[in-house]
Amino acid sequence: xxxxxxxxxxxxxxxxxxxxxxxxxxxxxxxxxxxxxxxxxxxxxxxxxxxxxxxxxxxxxxxxxxxxxxxxxxxxxxxxxxxxxxxxxxxxxxxxxx
Numbered sequence: 001x002x003x004x005x006x007x008x009x010x011x012x013x014x015x016x017x018x019x020x021x022x023x024x025x026x027x028x029x030x031x032x033x034x035x036x037x038x039x040x041x042x043x044x045x046x047x048x049x050x051x052x053x054x055x056x057x058x059x060x061x062x063x064x065x066x067x068x069x070x071x072x073x074x075x076x077x078x079x080x081x082x083x084x085x086x087x088x089x090x091x092x093x094x095x096x097x098x
Contacts, residue, residue, distance in 0.1 A: 001033045031059050 001007075007029055011022060032052060039051035 001029075001036075031063070032056055035059055 007025075011017075011025065014022075017025075035055040036047075036049070036052040038055055039047040043051055
């Protein structure tokens with residue numbers, strides 16, 4: 001992708017766009033640009049935009065899988081940090097009072 005292009009111009013001018021939408025648009029465009037580079041690396045002069053579009057779902061699926069893996073690792077670390085030590089801080093119920 002050229003340094004000066006319609007997407008970057010539009011993203012700069014579009015001030016009212018929510019930051020989450022802006023971030024998603026930039027991430028998607030960067031990923032598509034990476035797919036195009038991958039298609040050119042493999043198919044060289046025979047590469048066409050359709051190759052990049054075919055690669056895009058695979059790139060996105062891999063990114064999603066990686067995010068889920070990172071989330072699971074984070075959840076494990078939080079659970080470990082709040083394990084037995086956190087449970088011992090809870091007030092004990094009096095079984096005789098029930």
